[in-house]
Amino acid sequence: MAPHLNSLTALHTQASPTFTSVGVLETSTLKPLQLKYHKHRIFFLAALEHPPRSSETSIFLSFCGLSIKMSSPQLQWELNRSLDSTLSVARGVIQASTSDNVQTLALLACERFGATLAICPETCRKVEDQIIRLQTPTSAVVSFLSTVIGYSKDDCASQLARSLAGVQFIALATALLTTGSSYHGGEALAHMLRTSAADKTLLPPARHLKDLLASIEHKCVPLKFPDMVSGWSKILLDSATTTPEDRTFWKADYYVPNAKGIGGLVDAFRQLSRVGNATSITLKTSGCTAWVAAFTQWCLGVPPSTYLDNGRAILVQPKSNVTIIAIKDTKDCSSLEITVHRSMGNPSDLITADLSGKAWSGLLSIEAYGQLLLCQCDFDFWIAHRAITQSLPYAMKQIVTMLRLSVFESPAILRDLQHKRKLNVYDEVPDEATKFAAYPFPKDVMISTILSRMLGLSESPVLNKLPSLKEGLMVTDLPLVSLHLEDLRRSCLCRICSSTGRIFEVCKIAVFMGRLSEFAAKVLLLSLFESPEALLVYNGNHHTSKFTSAIRQILTTGKTNNVSLTDILEAALSVVGHDVADDLARYLWVLSCYKGQAVYPKLFETRCIQDPGYLTLSWAPGLLRYDGEVYSKAIGDRGAGQILSSQRPNDIATEAVSLPINLVPDQHLVWRVIREDGFLRINVGIEANGAWMSMIHSPLTMLKNLPSALVTLPCSHSVNEPLKTPDKWCQYTEPSQPLGSPEQAKDPNFISVVAADGNDGLRMYALGFYDSPFYLS
Structure with missing residues (x-):
């Protein structure tokens, strides 16, 4: 048996080289039980001898991957104590904040704040399972752009999910992201940090918190918190009578509380969960009942008992300590009133707040x-x-x-x-x-x-x-x-x-x-x-x-x-949720990735006209990445390139059309990707013998021209079987000149046949070469 250790410093000295790092913590509250040595790894098992001080939210010891977490909601949190007592900042935090381009201070502060939250085990388990499932994802490859759509295992969400405090913060962030935007969620989070921090000198600003929320949104979306809000909206509507006034009241119940109101809810749930002596909570709501009820169930794991102000029960939950009273007459009350009831002899706390003026929003399942x-x-x-x-x-x-x-x-x-x-x-x-x-x-x-x-x-x-x-x-x-x-x-x-x-x-x-x-x-x-x-x-x-x-x-x-x-x-x-109206108006849209879902036309990937369904949109969950960097969209643009010179016509090109051929076997369609600030610029053109020719203004033109195109199905005869009688009113042309020479294009009696047999890319290029409709002088 190893000798008795009086401090964690002694353990650090005697540990094997595989030991990572441990902060210098006070060990007066730790009682050593036993020390085991197994395969060059030391596991230190300890129990609490004295209860921790209120400022200590958790004990987190990392011995080669082993974490011991003891947490309970507290009233205040401190960041400087965590920083001062840590010998080195974890490499994962630096890597995650760098990967998502967020401030390390914001990431550390939010994880520390997460230890003060009251989040039920069911929600924590759901968050943890979701993040773990996305740790080893199968990325979707967009071959025509050489990009991938998927998730990263080293981002901020993954780093937060490594601790219970971080998991609890992700649960809160999931709800905050439905309050209108990451900006409004960041404002609400900043308010909560200001009111709960013991030391306000190390508080991240709201814009840094907004960036953090935006960076983890794509992993919060699959948790489907908006589905819970939608379910409560249906419960409230189903409970209403069929009178127009009653249904109108509940249909207008789509707002969220302001920052003060959300902060008051978080603090009230914290007091109900082992901090203080709160016994129950009463919430009076108007205009935000559905969101507040869903948030209550999300945090505490039990649906709240819900009543109308006239006493009629909508949903009764005997095991719930939270009661919601929906107020129809709001003349003499705020949109949200939070009353925290304490044990006998102690007064109740009352918090009032208004609506934020924003409707709840988010991504829902189709059902x-x-x-x-x-x-x-x-x-x-x-x-x-x-x-x-x-x-x-x-x-x-x-x-x-x-x-x-x-x-x-x-x-x-x-x-x-x-x-x-x-x-x-x-x-x-x-x-x-x-x-x-x-x-x-x-x-x-x-x-x-x-x-x-x-x-x-x-x-x-x-x-x-x-x-x-x-x-x-x-x-x-x-x-x-x-x-x-x-x-x-x-x-x-x-x-x-x-x-x-x-x-x-x-x-x-x-x-x-x-x-x-x-x-x-x-x-x-x-x-x-x-x-x-x-x-x-x-x-x-x-x-x-x-x-x-x-x-x-x-x-x-x-x-x-x-x-x-x-x-x-x-x-x-x-x-x-993709706002790409400006890009579509200029026919520049190629691919967009917002709210954790990337969308692009399937035609660009397959290069084949799908009939029926040529407007089919391919999509994949995750973020758009090109060479390791994240981008929000890809737009088309005419890039620099050579102009195709007059090619020496193939002998067969001068003959009447009789069989499918490819006059330009050395040419192929090329998608060039150019990095820009936050987006990708796409040039589409032909590459011939290593020379780049950019001719299409935007790839969307290929899709835009299809409404005025005729598509014939494969004939019953062999593909390579020539026509018995060559069509003298048709002419072979090349993809770079689908209408032929300017003189040929003026003759309305001839039909141009683009000779690009076997090359779907050149066929699509020819389709997008001209803006439709074609104007002939």
Whole structure:
């Protein structure tokens, strides 16, 4: 048996060389039990002989990977004591802060602050399991950009997850990131640090805390705290009566408390969890009940008992020490009142706070997002739910059949050009050739799967083919829809539905059709994402897009409507929280990565037109990395390069088109990546014999031109079988001159055939060489 050790310093002296480092801690509270030696590793087992002082939050000893953690929430925390008592700053902290470009002080302070939090074991276990699962991820490779999308094992989240205090802080950060943005979360965190720190000389500023929250957000998102908030929103709505006033009250309950209110909740939960003598907490809320209830369950592990101010019970939890009273009349009270009840003989504490003015937001699962959208649209009860369940499959089929993609941003531009007749415009595919047009949307089974998930009909069979309406019928003619609209018409006070209606009263039928169109639009947009099983949807976008307006026109008129490809992409990307409207308006968007999800067109990766579904969007969770650095997006741009000189024509190029050939076997498509400040700039061009030729202004042009393209399926004959009669009205051209020479391009009688057989990259290059539509003088 090893000799008795009187201090940790003695242990450090006698330990084997594999011992890493130990801070000089006071050992008067440690009673040695035994010292074991095994394979050159020393394990020191100790027990508390005297209770620690209130300033000591935890004992953390690191002996070759062994950690002993003893923690309990405390009232105050100190950073200088931790720094002064540490012989050296852990290498992992430096590596993590450097990797994520955050301040080391902020990382250390937040981990230390995490030891003071009251977080239930269930939540801590969930956080730890999630971070461990992401430690050895399988990164998705974006081959056309030579980048990867995934997670790092040496970032700030991984470093925090190595201690219980850090795990508890990640749990708090997950909730703070739903308060509007990382900026607002950083402000709330800064307030909590100021009010709880014993020494305020080493406090990180709010902007450093914001950077830390932003750096760990991508690993907090999969914890799905917003799903819990959404679930409470549904509980509160389900408890309400069907009166419009009652439902309006709960539908407006989407705010979060301000920094003072969140700090008050954290402090109250801390006092309830073994610090002080608090016995119970009463919370009076208005406008933030759902978020406060979810935060309470997230921290304490037990749902709070919830009542209305008139005494009616919404949810009763006998084992809960927290009671929420939802206040409808807020004239004489704050939006949040926190009352901490203490043991007999001690007074209660009262904290009041207001709302932050920000709605809670975050990434939800498709199921949770669908249920929340149903509640917000009043589609979650009785005849309304039956009506939309019956109508949506027919509506989806009508939309994908009648929605046409236009290369113009506005149909008015096309009408103006065609009216002036000054240009020969090749734009929308003629009606007689629509059977050869590529189909942008996915197969019916994909749309039906998303629809079932959003409606909560997981047990219902998925339709392989969506049903079509009979000619002349509308979705409003369906029996259940017609019945529901008749009920709305009887209670509507607008001038259309009632002869005594009010002039400025909004029509309830119009509202219903608008909400039906919005729900259908979200279903179709989510169906564009490849493998959407784990896709998360952003609950922070509430504006009506041009895409939704086009869908509403189809459902209300039964006529075809046009929408630009960029409008669809903008709406689809906003559904997952990507704000790339400016890049799309300039046709520069290639890839974007926000909130831990990266999205890019599948066409760029495969270089093959997928029919149906050429608008399919590939995505992967994690961060976008190029040569070890993290970037938020990739945009296209014309780069420097040589201009292709006139090539000596191949002899066969002068002949009539008779078989598929490749006139330029030495050329291939190249994606060049250029680093910029926070993003990547992409040049797309041809490389021939080592020479770089950059010609495409933006890769998005390849996708933009597809609405005006015709796609033919493979023929039944052999690929290399020549035509029996060569087509003299066709001409071979090269990818760099898809329309041929300027003289050939002026002749409308000839059809150009790009001779790039077997090279999908050159075919895509030729498709994106010109902006569509083609203007011929």
